[in-house]
Amino acid sequence: MSSNALHVPVMLQRCLDMLAPALAQPGAVVVDCTLGLGGHSEALLRDFPEARLIALDRDPSALRLAGERLAPYGDRATLVHAVYDELPEVLDRFGVPRVQGILFDLGVSSMQLDEAGRGFAYAQDAPLDMRMDQTTGVSAAEVLNTYPPGDLVRILRTYGEEKFAKKIVDAVVRERAKEPFTNSARLVELIREALPQAAKRTGGNPAKRTFQALRIEVNGELAVLERAIPAAVRALAVGGRIAVLSYHSLEDRLVKQVLAAGASHTAPPGLPVIPEQYQPRLKLLTRGAELPTEEEIAENRRAAPARFRGAERIREEVAP
Numbered sequence: 001m002s003s004n005a006l007h008v009p010v011m012l013q014r015c016l017d018m019l020a021p022a023l024a025q026p027g028a029v030v031v032d033c034t035l036g037l038g039g040h041s042e043a044l045l046r047d048f049p050e051a052r053l054i055a056l057d058r059d060p061s062a063l064r065l066a067g068e069r070l071a072p073y074g075d076r077a078t079l080v081h082a083v084y085d086e087l088p089e090v091l092d093r094f095g096v097p098r099v100q101g102i103l104f105d106l107g108v109s110s111m112q113l114d115e116a117g118r119g120f121a122y123a124q125d126a127p128l129d130m131r132m133d134q135t136t137g138v139s140a141a142e143v144l145n146t147y148p149p150g151d152l153v154r155i156l157r158t159y160g161e162e163k164f165a166k167k168i169v170d171a172v173v174r175e176r177a178k179e180p181f182t183n184s185a186r187l188v189e190l191i192r193e194a195l196p197q198a199a200k201r202t203g204g205n206p207a208k209r210t211f212q213a214l215r216i217e218v219n220g221e222l223a224v225l226e227r228a229i230p231a232a233v234r235a236l237a238v239g240g241r242i243a244v245l246s247y248h249s250l251e252d253r254l255v256k257q258v259l260a261a262g263a264s265h266t267a268p269p270g271l272p273v274i275p276e277q278y279q280p281r282l283k284l285l286t287r288g289a290e291l292p293t294e295e296e297i298a299e300n301r302r303a304a305p306a307r308f309r310g311a312e313r314i315r316e317e318v319a320p
Contacts, residue, residue: 011245015308019241022312032103033084037069053070056090060081088231104232107248108215128214129141130215139218140214143217144172144214149173155216159212160214164194171191172187216250229254238313243310252309259311264280283312290307290309
């Protein structure tokens with residue numbers, strides 16, 4: 001199946017509009033830190049014909065499909081097998097000290113959700129894998145079968161914001177002693193049975209929070225993002241812009257904190273004049289987190305949880 005058939009880019013026009021002022025200049029470099037199936041990247045190459053693209057993804061399958069999609073753009077597009085917190089090393093490898101645009105479209109790609117064998121979707125039975133890069137790391141099944149109960153409770157509470165983490169983990173520990181977990185359907189059924197009736201009547205599929213928590217743990221998503229967003233801000237040239245699409249509150253909170261810190265001065269309290277080295281490095285370009293329109297959600301249900309933030313680099317770092 002082609003990447004075009006699999007992928008509808010979320011808030012595409014908003015992303016393009018956000019990055020446009022920084023990418024209009026000849027020789028601009030834009031980094032798509034989450035290439036996926038290449039929908040955003042293709043639009044960037046199409047709309048900014050003078051720009052060069054560097055795109056990162058940890059998923060070899062995504063790189064292959066997106067590579068086919070972006071082949072018409074030739075050497076304007078450089079695709080790299082890397083996790084997005086490796087951005088500084090990637091830019092150093094290609095001799096690019098600063099870039100004009102950076103895009104993050106966080107979360108799981110359409111391909112990963114739609115391919116049953118990846119184990120991301122709780123709506124269909126599949127092997128409990130959930131690795132974005134299936135060539136490395138531990139699977140969700142290994143997490144469920146080997147982690148101590150206390151660690152599992154922490155993961156479900158922290159990454160899934162699951163109020164009934166203890167009940168779910170008690171059931172997991174009981175069941176894995178009988179037979180290790182391998183497939184998603186058994187886990188979904190266990191979660192349904194473990195939750196109180198009232199909790200099953202609201203909030204969609206009761207397995208959603210547990211699956212989110214396992215995916216974040218398996219891929220180290222929040223730890224990677226915590227390193228990646230500050231690194232991306234540092235990589236921006238003055239006048240460069242960053243655009244970030246998040247899909248749950250934990251991601252969005254982290255992005256908000258980094259961008260807000262960059263847009264605040266760091267001077268000690270009480271100074272009558274703020275010296276240059278303490279001035280903000282960023283200007284926020286969104287008021288809070290922007291949401292997709294109702295029309296977009298109607299056309300693409302996966303856009304519904306999206307939260308969009310953007311900022312512009314307005315000052316270089318100045319040593320104290």
